[in-house]
Amino acid sequence: MDTNSKLSILIPDGESHILLYVVSCMSKLKNIDLYLMSNEMNNPMRYSKYIKTFSYYAKTSSDIDWINNINKELEKHDIEVIMPIFETGIRTLIKHKTKISQQDRLGLLPSLSNFDTALNKGLLAKHLDANNLPNPKTVSLSTELEFDNVNSLNFPVIIKPEEGFGGGQGIIKFNSKEELHHYFSNHDFEYINIVQEYIEGYDIDCSVLCKSGEILAFTIQKGNMTGKNQFSPQFGLSFLYEDELYRVVEKLMKSLKWNGVAHIDMRYDRKANLFKVIEVNARFWVSLDASLIAGVNFPYLYCLASKGHIFKIPQYSYISYINLKGVVKSIKKNITFIFKVNFILKHTPLQFALKDPLPMIYKFISRTRNILRSRLPK
Structure with a gap:
């Protein structure tokens, strides 16, 4: 990999909360020019010293307007890679990629059908079953009238939205069919839920970069510090390697002919002694900086792979990592943690x-400022 040659990158969906972690990764490289588009005029990341140019475009409901704004940026700057970082932007680019004026500048993108399969938890469950990939038994429920579908499931179970949300939002555990039925009877849902058998075990994730289904880079990480609740992202991670898990992910990515990055949420089933696929985040993720510290710079490698560069699968270190919320939690638990300066800085x-x-x-x-304004008398 030649890190000395200049690489100019356009991030068209810079309003995403993922941007901070992408910029952190790119900050490690000297010869990167980051061009940022955002529909938030006061986006804090516009003040980052690692952003070469910030372009504000008012939010629009038109996909074509957004695509046209990307084309304007391509005309103004010598962009080499268009790198969308979140689901909405990625899907819009996939859907309208033929309208990009310089299509050779597009980063790696999966097909629309495979992207939607990965993103929709109901479709993903069917895909996993069809490809004989381990996953918890799952059914979809849109109304109470379909409740008999859960008869085939073993309790306890969890429910979660079939699409959207994230960070553990909307996930609830039920120990019995009666509890679940009562919940559905007393709630009106504007979205489809999936009901999934709860797996006794532990969460473990795999982050990947792929091209035509082949894994070009990956890290495997297991939570070591619980977040806000059982289903929210962990505050801390430990990097490790599990060959059986890797083989499951490898087969999954090949079955989807995946292009680009993905973060696969998995769970180890203690009873079945299997690593099971839970869901696929078809985008960059909040622990990008953790992977970077471990030795894998996913955004940079994404750009290299998009430009056709060939590189060996990077090796990563089996380190521990905690985010800033984890630092605060550790200090509250034991004030002497603040003296672990070397660990905190690295x-x-x-x-x-x-x-x-x-x-x-x-x-x-x-x-x-917003808090103070909210407290002023109206």
Whole structure:
């Protein structure tokens, strides 16, 4: 990999909360020009010293308007890779990629059908079954009238939205059919839920970069510090390798002929002694900086792969990592943690915040201003 040649990248969906982690990864490279599009004029990341040009375009409901704005950026700048970072932007680019004026600048993108299969938990469950990939038994429920579908499931179960949400939102565990029925009887849903057998075991994830279904880079990580609740993202991670898990992910990515990045949520089933696929996040993820610290820079490798560069699968270190919320939690639990300066500077995101403080400062000021305004008498 030649890190000395200049690489100019356009991120067209810069309003995503994932942007912070993508920029942190790119901050490690000297010869990167990041061009940012956003529908938020006061986006804190516009003040990052790693953003070469920030372009604000008012939010529009028209996909074509957004595509046209990308074409304007391509005309103004010598962009080499268009790198969408979140589901909405990725799907829009897949759907309208023929309308991009310079299609050779598009980053790796999966097909629309495979992207939708990965994103929709009901479709994904059917795909996993069809390809003999281990997963928890799943049924979809849109109304109470379909409730008999759960008769085939063993309890306890969890429910979650079939599409959208994230970060553990909308996930609830039920120990009996009666509990589940009562919940559905007393709630009106504007979306389809999936009901899934709860797996006794532990969560473990695999992050990948693929081209035509082949894995080009990956990391495997297991949570080591619980987040806000049982189903929310972990505050801490430990990197490791599990060959059986890797083989499941490898088969899954090949079955989807996947192009681009993905973060696969999995769970180890203690009873069945299997690693089972839970869901696929078809985008970049919030622990990108953790993977970077472990030795894999996914956004940069995405750009290299999109430009046709060939590289060996990077090796990663089996380190521990905690995010900033994890740092606070650790200090509250044991004040002496604050003296673990070497660990804090090398195994947490603090290193990125210290090198690029303006976005965080602006975000703090903006939040404080909004809180004060909300308390003023109306």
